[in-house]
Amino acid sequence: xxxxxxxxxxxxxxxxxxxxxxxxxxxxxxxxxxxxxxxxxxxxxxxxxxxxxxxxxxxxxxxxxxxxxxxxxxxxxxxxxxxxxxxxxxxxxxxxxxxxxxxxxxxxxxxxxxxxxxxxxxxxxxxxxxxxxxxxxxxxxxxxxxxxxxxxxxxxxxxxxxxxxxxxxxxxxxxxxxxxxxxxxxxxxxxxxxxxxxxxxxxxxxxxxxxxxxxxxxxxxxxxxxxxxxxxxxxxxxxxxxxxxxxxxxxxxxxxxxxxxxxxxxxxxxxxxxxxxxxxxxxxxxx
Amino acid sequence: xxxxxxxxxxxxxxxxxxxxxxxxxxxxxxxxxxxxxxxxxxxxxxxxxxxxxxxxxxxxxxxxxxxxxxxxxxxxxxxxxxxxxxxxxxxxxxxxxxxxxxxxxxxxxxxxxxxxxxxxxxxxxxxxxxxxxxxxxxxxxx
Amino acid sequence: xxxxxxxxxxxxxxxxxxxxxxxxxxxxxxxxxxxxxxxxxxxxxxxxxxxxxxxxxxxxxxxxxxxxxxxxxxxxxxxxxxxxxxxxxxxxxxxxxxxxxxxxxxxxxxxxxxxxxxxxxxxxxxxxxxxxxx
Numbered sequence: 408x409x410x411x412x413x414x415x416x417x418x419x420x421x422x423x424x425x426x427x428x429x430x431x432x433x434x435x436x437x438x439x440x441x442x443x444x445x446x447x448x449x450x451x452x453x454x455x456x457x458x459x460x461x462x463x464x465x466x467x468x469x470x471x472x473x474x475x476x477x478x479x480x481x482x483x484x485x486x487x488x489x490x491x492x493x494x495x496x497x498x499x500x501x502x503x504x505x506x507x508x509x510x511x512x513x514x515x516x517x518x519x520x521x522x523x524x525x526x527x528x529x530x531x532x533x534x535x536x537x538x539x540x541x542x543x544x545x546x547x548x549x550x551x552x553x554x555x556x557x558x559x560x561x562x563x564x565x566x567x568x569x570x571x572x573x574x575x576x577x578x579x580x581x582x583x584x585x586x587x588x589x590x591x592x593x594x595x596x597x598x599x600x601x602x603x604x605x606x607x608x609x610x611x612x613x614x615x616x617x618x619x620x621x622x623x624x625x626x627x628x629x630x631x632x633x634x635x636x637x638x639x640x641x642x643x644x645x646x647x648x649x650x651x652x653x654x655x656x657x658x659x660x661x662x663x664x665x666x667x668x669x670x671x672x673x674x675x676x677x678x679x680x681x682x683x684x685x686x687x688x689x690x691x692x693x694x
Numbered sequence: 695x696x697x698x699x700x701x702x703x704x705x706x707x708x709x710x711x712x713x714x715x716x717x718x719x720x721x722x723x724x725x726x727x728x729x730x731x732x733x734x735x736x737x738x739x740x741x742x743x744x745x746x747x748x749x750x751x752x753x754x755x756x757x758x759x760x761x762x763x764x765x766x767x768x769x770x771x772x773x774x775x776x777x778x779x780x781x782x783x784x785x786x787x788x789x790x791x792x793x794x795x796x797x798x799x800x801x802x803x804x805x806x807x808x809x810x811x812x813x814x815x816x817x818x819x820x821x822x823x824x825x826x827x828x829x830x831x832x833x834x835x836x
Numbered sequence: 837x838x839x840x841x842x843x844x845x846x847x848x849x850x851x852x853x854x855x856x857x858x859x860x861x862x863x864x865x866x867x868x869x870x871x872x873x874x875x876x877x878x879x880x881x882x883x884x885x886x887x888x889x890x891x892x893x894x895x896x897x898x899x900x901x902x903x904x905x906x907x908x909x910x911x912x913x914x915x916x917x918x919x920x921x922x923x924x925x926x927x928x929x930x931x932x933x934x935x936x937x938x939x940x941x942x943x944x945x946x947x948x949x950x951x952x953x954x955x956x957x958x959x960x961x962x963x964x965x966x967x968x969x970x
Contacts, residue, residue, distance in 0.1 A: 597872060600778035607798055635781035640774060640797040714857060716850035717886070748857060748875060750882040751941040779875035786876065787883075787944035 414471055415517070415530055416537075420463040423516050430512035431455055438504050445495045454488060454505075471533055473540045482544060489548040499549040506542035510535060565594060571602040578679045579608040580672065584617035589624040596632035603641045610679040611636060614672045616647030626661040633666055642682065644668065646675035698723045700730050706807060707731065707769075708800070710742040720756045728763045738807035739764050742800055744775025754789045761793040772796065774803040842900045847914075853885045856897055860910070863899060867908050869970055876948040877910055877968050883941040884914045884964055892916025892962055902967060909969035911951070917961040924954050 420427065432452050436443060461481045469477025485506070492502045514531050521527075572580045581599050603611055613629065615621070621629075633643040646669045648656075656663060669675040680686065696719060701708040707730055709723065727739060741757060743749065749757075761771035774797045776784075784791075797803035841863070845856055860881040864874040881897070888895040895916030902909035921927050928943045942964075946952040949966040956962035 597778065597782065600781060604778055604798070609798070609802075631782070631785045634785045635778070638773075638781040638784055638791070638796055639776045639778065640799075640802065714854055716854045718850050747861075748878050748882060750879050750886070751944070752882075752886060779872045782872050783875045783879045783948065786947050787879065787941070788947070789944065 414466060414533055415520075416471070416513075416534060417463050417467040419513065419516060419520070420459055420466075424459060424463075427509075427512045427516055428452070428456055428459060430515070431459075431509050434508040434511055435505060438508060439497075439501065442497060442501065445497065446492075458484060458488075458506075458509075471537050473537065473544070481541070485541060485545050486548045489545040490552055493549055493552060499546045502545045502549065503542040506538055506545060510538050513538075565591065571599055573606060573608075574612070574676055575680070575683075575685075577607065577609040577683055578612070578676065579603060579606060579610070580612045580614060580676075582614045582617065582672070587618055587621065587625045589628065592625050592628040596628055596635075599632065600635055600639065603636060603639060609641055610682060611641055611643045612672060612675040612679060613643060613645050614647045614675070615645065615652065616649070616672065618647075618652070619649075621652050621655060623659045623661065626656060626659065626663075630661070630663070630666065642667070644675040644678060646670065646672045697726065700726060702730075702734060702736070703804075705734075705736050706738040706740060706804065707734070707736045708740045708742065710745070712745045714748070715753065717752060720753060724756050724759055724763075727760055728767070731764055731767045731769050737769050738804075739769055739771045740800060740803045740807070741771065741773050742775050742803075743773060743780075744777070744799070746780065747777065749776075749780050749784060749789075751787065751789060754784065754791060757794060758791055761791070765793060770795065770807060772803040772806055774798065774800055840901050840903055842898065844896055844898045846896050847885050847888045847916075848894045849889070853882065853889060856885045857882050859899065860912070863901065864910055867901060867910055867970065869910070869968070873968060873970070880945045880948040880966060880968075881912055883945045884912070884966065887941070887964075888914045888916045888918075888962075892918035894918075895961075902969070904969075907969050909950075909967050911965065911967035914964040915961070920958045920960050920962055921954070921956040922958050924956060928954075 432448075432455055435451060435455070436448070458481075461484055465478045465481050469475045472478065473482070488505065489499075489502050492505075493499070513534055517527060517530050517534070522530075570582070572582065574580050579599070579602060581595070583595065599611060599613070602608070613632075629645065633645075636643045644667045645663075648668055648670070667678070669678060698709060698711060698713075698715075698719065701710075707727065709727065711723075713719075715723070730736065731739065739760065741760065746753075757771075757773060764771045771793070772795045773791065776796065795806060797806050843859070845859060846852055847856065857878050861874060861878050864877045869877065885897060888897065892914075893916065895914065895918070897915070898913040900911040900913075902911050928946065942954070945966070948968075950969050951965070951967040953965045954962070955964075
């Protein structure tokens with residue numbers, strides 16, 4: 408652990424803030440190159456200035472332990488930069504370079520200030536480690552940000568592709584479309600059970616007309632869902648089983664004898680109405 | 695002693711489980727219900743578990759036992775209000791509840807019990823008891 | 837953000853089983869498990885706690901919040917000094933029962949968890965470890 412007194416970084420940043428900042432901005436603009444238009448020079452300079460100030464404060468109070476509480480404001484700042492630059496269109500490497508490119512001006516300044524060779528070497532090394540860690544931190548934040556986006560997109564896609572529809576009072580339909588994988592099926596089935604409770608549906612029709620293939624796991628999930636719905640007091644009907652799927656199910660040895668199936672969603676709806684004691688009648692014409 | 699209250703509604707008994715039952719409480723409920731069915735000649739038992747967040751094999755057994763004993767006493771059992779998470783977990787556990795019918799809520803449970811009711815041994819068709827009527831049995835507090 | 841925790845709870849009475857259910861529920865919720873997964877954890881814990889009490893003649897459970905970098909989980913170690921299980925494989929088959937209807941519930945409980953291990957020998961008690969990861 409490097410105590411505050413052992414590093415000359417804060418002193419350096421105080422004494423030579425101007426020149427270091429200028430050199431650093433120069434370095435950044437050189438490396439960013441064609442992406443210069445994504446951010447104004449003034450904005451870049453302002454961000455750099457703020458970063459230097461925060462680093463100076465942190466090093467003054469907490470040495471060079473990047474994980475310590477004194478460096479929280481620096482980490483937060485880097486987190487914000489990482490996110491905003493990603494939005495602006497910079498790659499994570501480019502954002503990391505924001506930090507790495509500070510090495511050159513700082514080390515140059517250290518050398519100009521002189522001192523013993525050994526002292527200089529230690530200082531340069533400490534600076535190097537510090538900026539490495541801070542640079543890597545920006546990529547970590549970027550990663551986490553991407554993961555969140557992907558997660559959210561997945562959820563949205565899931566919702567869009569499997570809406571639970573109310574066909575009538577007490578009758579829900581779940582038209583499933585596309586290839587079903589185990590994870591997706593599970594999520595969708597849980598959502599269906601939830602909707603059954605929310606809407607008080609007696610019958611849920613799971614229509615798989617738009618599903619090209621079904622594997623054992625998916626078939627098992629379907630059966631589990633139907634069993635669970637029954638325990639809750641609702642019935643399920645599977646409709647739209649294609650011939651290919653029917654043969655797959657037979658070959659896989661999945662037991663559907665306990666499950667009501669209908670060829671089409673329309674047939675299933677008819678059955679559901681039947682169960683509820685309803686019929687569809689022709690409206691009487693009034694003259 | 696701590697007990698789960700049993701409500702009498704016409705010839706139906708209604709139990710609403712609101713607490714996380716320890717085993718002794720569950721066994722007491724089992725005995726109490728069987729007792730009440732015999733005493734009142736109830737034709738149906740409604741067990742409302744809409745407030746129950748966990749049903750393990752012990753509770754499952756209790757429910758199946760109640761249904762079994764009720765059947766012997768010529769009464770039917772309907773389990774209502776099972777939460778989705780509970781249903782999914784029960785299926786995963788491989789727990790089935792033999793002899794137990796299920797319904798989404800108390801209202802539907804009652805409809806189920808009334809609809810399939812075998813006629814009482816009188817010559818007159820008895821009108822179903824309206825939902826508003828509920829007498830808490832006097833000797834429930836013993 | 838929950839801190840790593842470990843706690844040992846006794847299993848000597850029916851009330852202890854209820855307590856374990858409550859603590860597991862609280863921890864599972866804190867760890868951010870979905871409602872279904874919370875229910876699976878609590879139900880599994882209830883099964884194993886009851887086994888420890890009824891078949892193991894009392895014992896304890898150690899709960900632990902697990903941290904594997906990005907993943908978080910909940911681990912439970914049930915331990916007793918009871919008679920032990922003679923044939924673990926038999927006990928793990930579906931439908932196995934020691935005469936009281938729905939059996940030890942071990943095979944079912946195993947399906948509720950992502951990790952499940954039993955260590956038991958006649959006369960040497962039983963240790964059941966299970967865990968669920970987010």
